């Protein structure tokens with residue numbers, strides 16, 4: 001399949017408007033590859049027929065399916081390792097000491113894809129603080145895609161997915177074999193409240209968070225969208241909270257209120273003192 005120039009432009013505008021995702025010119029092959037399965041599923045003749053249907057029926061749920069198909073959902077357990085080392089060695093010790101009196105902790109994992117990232121955070125937290133069930137924990141994980149949220153809630157992973165990054169000791173402890181795959185055990189699964197959420201649309205009322213993971217999603221947005229997300233993050237992060245970004249993401253040049261935490265390779269940011277005081 002090959003997409004016509006004006007159909008490519010239609011999809012580019014749709015995805016940018018609905019999800020903030022920028023598709024660069026020259027990515028026609030990617031749009032072709034991602035829309036092919038929808039064309040077949042809907043028994044349409046071509047991508048041209050799919051786009052024609054989108055153009056003529058703006059209320060068609062197919063719009064949403066096309067936008068979701070254009071998201072990149074790459075993820076794995078303990079992806080990049082360093083952020084989770086920082087969580088275990090620096091962030092959780094500091095925060096749990098500060099919050100010990102009230103025994104309360106709040107975490108948000110934005111753009112959580114199929115759930116490996118929030119489950120990694122939950123395992124790291126449980127390993128660090130076995131008594132976490134005695135704490136009041138608010139742990140929200142969100143993604144744009146309804147399919148990703150459904151998969152995360154199910155907590156079922158195949159052998160290839162668990163082989164990517166998950167230490168055997170944690171697999172044995174937190175998963176049970178189910179057919180050919182692995183199922184997250186209930187105590188870990190119920191720690192997390194999975195929800196659909198579009199980062200580029202108005203945010204719901206959130207509690208203030210101690211920790212926010214917002215990794216490997218800002219790379220798909222333009223500069224103004226990134227700035228707006230950082231502005232909103234400032235208002236939902238506690239003044240002494242921690243923000244984790246992906247390896248190719250930074251607040252530098254986009255939001256002066258944040259500075260890199262002195263934790264090597266972690267992609268961890270904190271609010272500068274002045275900004276925190278003003279928050």
Ligand SMILES: C[S@@+](CC[C@H](N)C(=O)[O-])C[C@H]1O[C@@H](n2cnc3c(N)ncnc32)[C@H](O)[C@@H]1O
Pocket residue numbers: 018019020021071072073074075076079110111112113114117142143144145148197198199200214215216217220246
């Ligand atoms: C590459 S994955 C990152 C997953 C995980 N954070 C990680 O680093 O492994 C990017 C995720 O961002 C989600 N996403 C893309 N645009 C979004 C938006 N506007 N709002 C919320 N999530 C979005 C996609 O659905 C996808 O699951």
